[in-house]
Amino acid sequence: MGKRKVSNKDLPEAIDLQHVEAPSTSGRTGPLAVYFPSGFQPGKHGNCTWEVHSNTARQNDHLVVARTGDVDFVGSCRSVDAAGPPICKYAVGVLDKASGVMRYAEMGTGNIVRMEPRARGVNYGPTGARTEQEDDRQARILQNKKLVHAFGSQRRKRQMEQKESAKVGDDNVAAQAAVEDLLAAAGDKAAVAKMTKDDVLKAVSNIRHIPLHHPEATTAAAAYRLEELVPEEALEALEVARLRRAVEDDSYRDDVLRAKGIFPDVVLDRLPLITKPDGPAAARRLRAMAFLGPLVSLYTGRHRLNVDSRTGGLKQLSGRMRIQEDVLRGCLGRFYNRAKGEEEGSELYSRTKEQARMLLLHLLVVALIADDYSLGARQFEALRAALKLTPQDLVAHFKELGCTCDKAALPGGDKSPLKQYKVTLLPPGTAQPPRTLADMFPKLQLARARAKK
Known part of the structure; x- marks a missing residue:
């Protein structure tokens, strides 16, 4: 103006x-x-x-x-x-x-x-964070996830996945609820049968949330059986023939399998340990190595996998992850939850924190079978590096499976800033009667009762 x-x-x-x-x-x-x-x-x-x-x-x-x-x-x-x-x-x-x-x-x-x-028609008032309805909040969170998925950096996507996997929700507290129900049921039975506290604790501690096992077994081969760990549809689809050829042909192992990334290094480096590729023991180890590769790829990969039928579906994901399609289908059914994707024709496979833990325990058991139930210090370090775990965490998981872990040095005088261990499942001994897998499980730790004043 x-x-x-x-x-x-x-x-x-x-x-x-x-x-x-x-x-x-x-x-x-x-x-x-x-x-x-x-x-x-x-x-x-x-x-x-x-x-x-x-x-x-x-x-x-x-x-x-x-x-x-x-x-x-x-x-x-x-x-x-x-x-x-x-x-x-x-x-x-x-x-x-x-x-x-x-x-x-x-x-x-x-x-x-x-x-x-x-x-007009636009709300310029407070956001209503304290009075916001749950449906509105979930819709806003979903929209934020879509934006991060479409435009976010890899670091931001990884942070969001870690945040989601760390949430405590109905999907990842099933084990805790199961333990609470188990303790309640054990208490009711104890009251009827007049069991002592030690009897109740012994009965409860015999049930463990680990891969399928046989607590009464006295040998490693009987404690964990590979055919019970591998999904049924994946058992015959494991690429054992390629590994058997790689045992006899070093150039095929390094120039083909390693160069093309068909198997991770933690698998290919184990092949020279098999000196005789014939026989039931070698066949079991090769089959375990063939299953170990997909487990390592899944565990070190993303927690969420999108399968879109418009771009090839499960076959496209199988080729991208270099996992045989039947093997991938069996692992997804065992270690992942399946849900309808955001787009028409897509499916989202995601694993909870408890499912990731179970995947890791299956992986460790299969790694033990691949090394004939005994990991040396070098194999322990290679597995730890591939999984990006600390030696202490890896030892804790092996002990949870009933293994014996002893400090060991790398062969050849190699030095490492981290502690190395030798892991053995049910080592042979002279104890009579022989120790069972149940005897090797960690004992239940209880807090000491306070002394009365």
Whole structure:
């Protein structure tokens, strides 16, 4: 708006000031003055109707609304511009040139109200984080996931996956609920059978959430059986023939299998340990190595796998992960949850924290079978590096399976900054009667009872 020059002839020679005490339309003394930082000028850019809403519990607390077309201009006496005591006083005056009288009144709020444009139909209020409905919150979380999946960096996607896998929800507390139900049932039976505390603890500790095993077994081969660990549809699809050829042909092993990434190094490096590829023991070890490769690829891969029928479905995922299709299908059915994907024709396979743990325990048992139930220090270190675990964590998982873990040094005088171990499952001994797998499980740790004062 351009400036207008005022000539002296427009003003009377004498001006008489009169203070007005009339109440405003809001019920408070003094009028309200507003300004439009957007440049809107009432009357020039459109007509508007005015509304004033006042807080009857507080003095000079008003909300001014100017409605014009599809846009409302809203101003509050409690905005940032009006925060704190005013540094000057404002007044509104009207000059009657004929009589030379100016009637003026001090502004009721002490500040000029800033009018901000607001489009109708849009909520500009608080987000409602505390009163938000659960469905709305889940929808917002889902939209955020879609944005991260479409435009987020690999690091952001990985962080989101780790955050999701660390959540404690209905899907990953099943083991805890099962243990609580088990303890309750054991307590009821104990009351009827008049069992002692030691009898109850012994009965409960015999049930463990580990891969299928035989607690009464006295030999490693009988404790964990490979045919019970491999899914039925995957047992005959394991690529044993390739590994058997790689045992006899080093160039095929390194120039083909290793170069093309068909098997991980942790599998191919174990092949030289098989000196005689014939016989039932070698056949069992080769079959275990053939299954160890897919397990390592799945465990070190993503927690969520998308299968889209429009781009090849499970066959496309099988080729990308270099896992035989029947083997992949069996592993997905055992270690993953299946859900309908966001897009039509897609499926999402995801694993919970407990399923990831069970996948790891299956992997460790299969690695033991592949090394004839005894891992040397070098094999232990190779497996630890492939899984990106600390030696302490790996030892804890092996002990959970009933293994014996002893400190050992790398052969050939090689040095490592990390501790190395030799892991053995049910080593032969002279104890009579022979120790069973149940004897090798970690004992249940109980807190000591406090002494009575």
